[in-house]
Amino acid sequence: MTRTRFLAAGLLLAAVVPLAACGGGGDPLAPASSPAAGGAGGSTAAAGSVKVGSADFPEAALLGEIYAQALEAKGMTVTRQFNIGSRETYLKAITGGEVDVLPEYTGSLLNFYDKNAKVVQPDEVYAALQKAVPQGLTVLDKSAAEDKNSLAVTKDTANQWSLKAIPDLAAHQADLTIGAPPEFKTRQQGLVGLKSVYNITPKEFRPLQSQATVEALKNGQVKAANIFSTDPSIAANGFVVLEDxxxxxxxxxxxxxxxxxxxxxxxxxxxxxxxxLDTTSLADMVKQVVVDKKDASAVAKTWLASAGLA
Structure with missing residues (x-):
């Protein structure tokens, strides 16, 4: 979801803090603070403290929990600041020192800092991102896990409009309604890029969040939707992800x-x-949180143990 990581409320509320709007006024973190309880084996931290944040969609909060528990397992004191908002909001939080660590996505973050970036291969994107992040911030090693923005349609729409790839939408712009998070409207990995790269301008854009986007696609209220590639709703509903x-x-x-x-x-x-961390493991954990309604902290704990990290 851009990574706008889409990716990103009804079905998702049970396991993760509700998604927040991407507002920018005041201190977005004040109500979200949640000090962690001790480190590994119940010991208090002796290795320092760190504030871990996340964007406002379930996968981001899950990744934040994985980072938090991994740090606690090594004796650090962790304060959680999850579901801060969109990238436009949570990057202000980390540059301002309200949080110290955030799970991010290489291509989307590079595009945020360098809208003219042309690289697309994983290693090239990562190398460019290392140079693009502003002074005071750094990216650590990237994982093999990938979650991309995508445009998805229902099987019926794909058959009716003969859709296989994003460019195929150009012939149907007069009837095209796209549902996506609000920030999709102004991002290169959104309506701006659809116009500049594919010369596609939808008839209507509907700003929606997460499960509302999925429901709108299922119900025919939108013809295409921005959904993250690891979102379990794609397989569950038989959505067709358009080639890019x-x-x-x-x-x-x-x-x-x-x-x-x-x-x-x-x-x-x-x-x-x-x-x-790989894509298969990440997608499975997201399914456990979103579909199976498991607690994100329990899912993170189980994975960290299986990976030998806790």
């Missing part, structure tokens, strides 16, 4: 974004997480 021949959405590997003054203290721990 010009790589508008590019590669999007999960990567920790960290304040530089905290990097030395968390680097080895979070790099170990990235070394173990």
């Amino acid at each position: 021949p010009q790589s508008l959405f590019g590669s999007d590997n999960v990567v920790p974004l960290v304040r530089s003054d905290k990097a030395d203290g968390v680097k080895s721990i979070l790099n170990a997480v990235s070394a173990k």
Whole structure:
């Protein structure tokens, strides 16, 4: 979801804090603070403290919980600040020092900092991102896990309009309604890129969040929807993800974004997480949280144990 990681409320409320609007007024973090309880084995932290944040969709909060528990397992004190908002909001939080660590996505973050970036291959995107992040921030090792933005349609729409790839939508612009998170309207990995890359301008854009986007697609209220590639609703509903021949959405590997003054203290721990995290594992964990309604902290704990990280 851009990664707008879409990716991103009804079905999702049970396991993760409700999605927040991407407002920018005041201190977005004040009500969300939740100090962690002790480190591994119930010991209090002796290795320092860190504030872990996340964007306002379930996968991001899940990844934040994975990072938090991995750090706690090594004796750090962690404060959780999850579901802060969209990228436009939570990047202000990390640059301002309200949080120290965020799970991010390589391609989407690169596009945020460099709207003219043309690289699309994972290693090229990561290398460019390392140069693009502003002073005071750094990215640690990227993981193999990838969750990309995508445009999805129902099977009926795909058959009716003969759709296989995003460019096929151009012939149906007069009837095209797209549902996506609000920020999709102004992002390159959104309506701006659809116009500049594919010369597609929908008849209507409907700003929606997460499950509301899925429901709107299922019910025919929108003809296409921005849904993250790991979202279990794609398989559950038989949605057709349109091919992206010009790589508008590019590669999007999960990567920790960290304040530089905290990097030395968390680097080895979070790099170990990235070394173990892959797309299959991530998609399975998201399903457990979103579909199976399991608690995100329990899902994170189980995965970390299986990976030998807790």
